[in-house]
Every structure is written in C-alpha cells, then in structure tokens.
Amino acid sequence: MTEVLFMLHDIHIPHRPLWPAVWRGLTHCCPRCGSGRLFNGYCTVQPRCSVCGEELHHHRAREMSVYLTIFIVGHLLVPLILFAEAIWQLEVATHAAVWLPAGAILTLALLPSVKGAILGLQWALYMHGFATAATSAGDHLMARTERR
Ligand SMILES: [Zn+2]
Numbered sequence: 240m241t242e243v244l245f246m247l248h249d250i251h252i253p254h255r256p257l258w259p260a261v262w263r264g265l266t267h268c269c270p271r272c273g274s275g276r277l278f279n280g281y282c283t284v285q286p287r288c289s290v291c292g293e294e295l296h297h298h299r300a301r302e303m304s305v306y307l308t309i310f311i312v313g314h315l316l317v318p319l320i321l322f323a324e325a326i327w328q329l330e331v332a333t334h335a336a337v338w339l340p341a342g343a344i345l346t347l348a349l350l351p352s353v354k355g356a357i358l359g360l361q362w363a364l365y366m367h368g369f370a371t372a373a374t375s376a377g378d379h380l381m382a383r384t385e386r387r
Pocket residue numbers: 269270271272273274275288289290291292293
C-alpha cells in the first residue's frame with residue numbers, strides 16, 4: 240500500500256521519498272524517475288523531464304541555491320584561509336591569487352548540484368507549483384489507496 244502524504248476531500252496525494260529525490264537532484268537527474276537530465280546546459284532547469292514527463296518548471300530554487308552555495312563555499316574556504324595564514328603568513332596578494340579563483344571554481348562547480356538538490360526537495364514536499372501539478376495531472380489517481 241502506498242503511503243499517503245495528505246488527503247484533501249477525496250484526493251489522495253502520494254508520499255514522495257525526500258532523500259532519494261534530493262539525491263537525484265544533487266546528481267542532476269529528474270527527482271521523479273532518476274533517469275532524465277535535470278538541466279539543459281549549465282544550470283537551466285528543463286521545463287519537463289524528457290523520460291517521465293514530470294513538469295520541473297515549478298521549482299523556486301534560484302535564489303536559495305545561490306545562497307546555499309555561497310554558504311557552503313564560505314564555510315569550506317574560511318578555515319583553509321585562516322589555516323594558511325596561521326602557518327605561512329602569506330601576503331594579501333598571494334591570498335587573493337589563491338583563494339579568489341578557488342572560491343569562484345568551487346562556487347561554479349557546486350551551484351548546479353545544490354540547485355538540483357533544492358529542486359528535489361521542493362518536488363518531494365509538493366512545494367510551490369509541484370502540488371498543483373500533481374493534483375491536476377492525475378498523479379493522485381495512480382497511487383490512490385483504499386484506507387478504511
Ligand atoms: Zn523524470
């Protein structure tokens with residue numbers, strides 16, 4: 240029997256496992272099927288999955304993914320910068336020459352994965368337009384269960 244996330248009137252919304260969806264997004268795959276590509280290009284989300292047809296344009300991961308990526312990169316680099324300064328007492332220009340490109344490269348490398356993970360989370364929790372897409376597409380009918 241499929242676990243039901245919530246029920247409104249006679250519409251059963253199926254439970255979507257959170258962590259598999261986040262992992263699929265993290266690895267740039269569709270949060271529903273795990274096979275379709277999430278991005279078209281560097282970081283542009285496909286409007287719908289090419290394999291299962293899930294609508295993906297409902298996400299609101301733009302600003303949050305940038306914020307989280309900067310947060311992660313900052314927490315990775317600041318201890319390294321402080322450690323390097325404590326050990327080698329580098330010039331400011333040397334710090335800038337090392338850490339600015341490192342920060343830029345790390346940010347660009349992490350941004351699509353973080354965006355995909357947030358999209359997976361939003362999809363699993365029916366956030367934003369993913370809830371209306373599920374109810375209007377008849378997704379609830381596939382997982383409808385008899386609960387008595
Ligand atoms: Zn898919």
